[in-house]
Amino acid sequence: MLDYSRIISENINEKQAVFLIELLPSCPVYEGHFPGNPIAPGACTIEMVRQCASIALQREVRITGIRHCKFIQLLRPGTPKILTLQLSWQDNILNAVVLAETEIAIQLKMDIR
Amino acid sequence: MNRQYTYEQIEQLIPQRAPIKMIDSAVSVENLSVQTSLLVRDSNWFYSDGYLLEAGLVEHIAQSAAAMVGMKNEDAPKEGYIGDIKNFKVSRLPRLGELIQSRVMVIAQLDSITMVEAESKIGNELVASAQMKVFLAE
Numbered sequence: 001m002l003d004y005s006r007i008i009s010e011n012i013n014e015k016q017a018v019f020l021i022e023l024l025p026s027c028p029v030y031e032g033h034f035p036g037n038p039i040a041p042g043a044c045t046i047e048m049v050r051q052c053a054s055i056a057l058q059r060e061v062r063i064t065g066i067r068h069c070k071f072i073q074l075l076r077p078g079t080p081k082i083l084t085l086q087l088s089w090q091d092n093i094l095n096a097v098v099l100a101e102t103e104i105a106i107q108l109k110m111d112i113r
Numbered sequence: 114m115n116r117q118y119t120y121e122q123i124e125q126l127i128p129q130r131a132p133i134k135m136i137d138s139a140v141s142v143e144n145l146s147v148q149t150s151l152l153v154r155d156s157n158w159f160y161s162d163g164y165l166l167e168a169g170l171v172e173h174i175a176q177s178a179a180a181m182v183g184m185k186n187e188d189a190p191k192e193g194y195i196g197d198i199k200n201f202k203v204s205r206l207p208r209l210g211e212l213i214q215s216r217v218m219v220i221a222q223l224d225s226i227t228m229v230e231a232e233s234k235i236g237n238e239l240v241a242s243a244q245m246k247v248f249l250a251e
Binding site: 041 | 133134167169175192194195203206
């Protein structure tokens with residue numbers, strides 16, 4: 001999972017956080033997803049959310065379940081250059097929204113520990 | 114009739130390639146379900162510190178669903194994307210060297226959208242399950 005994304009900025013509060021993120025077009029995953037047609041794998045974005053949640057909560061977050069995850073827009077690395085990841089959490093539930101410019105690209109509700 | 118695909122032949126079914134090819138074998142069972150496998154190797158894209166990450170199970174299930182669709186098409190495999198995931202549960206992360214065996218069943222299919230239900234086991238132990246919608250590009 002090296003080199004998939006880069007955090008440009010983070011703003012972490014008690015119950016929520018906002019990250020500005022760049023997906024890196026040079027990531028080797030695009031050699032296989034897909035050859036000649038780079039599309040961000042949804043699973044890699046889920047892992048990116050887990051890593052950002054780990055930063056926000058200051059511990060290694062594990063996903064025990066995904067209640068619902070909706071991929072509304074395909075993401076290509078570099079277009080748009082910057083994505084916004086909004087996280088909010090309560091007890092062991094984490095909500096995540098990935099915005100591409102002002103449009104919701106991914107919505108995710110998961111159980112964590 | 115059951116059809117079996119080996120590691121090399123998987124590329125006839127799915128468009129994903131290294132480093133994010135997440136199934137090693139696939140067998141169709143009476144056209145209704147597919148059984149796939151994945152050995153957890155340290156070279157896996159989603160491998161981290163002795164384990165396969167949660168997202169690795171998600172991608173493995175999605176590609177198993179893609180393989181199922183691929184078996185029904187004679188053409189070159191189409192690119193597919195996860196549209197929706199529901200009720201994904203992980204009881205534990207697979208460890209290095211463990212063999213994940215997954216069973217994917219089609220619940221509904223409408224044009225380019227396939228809805229599946231999947232269970233991933235290590236031996237007899239259920240480690241993950243999910244419902245997923247995958248989209249195929251035209």
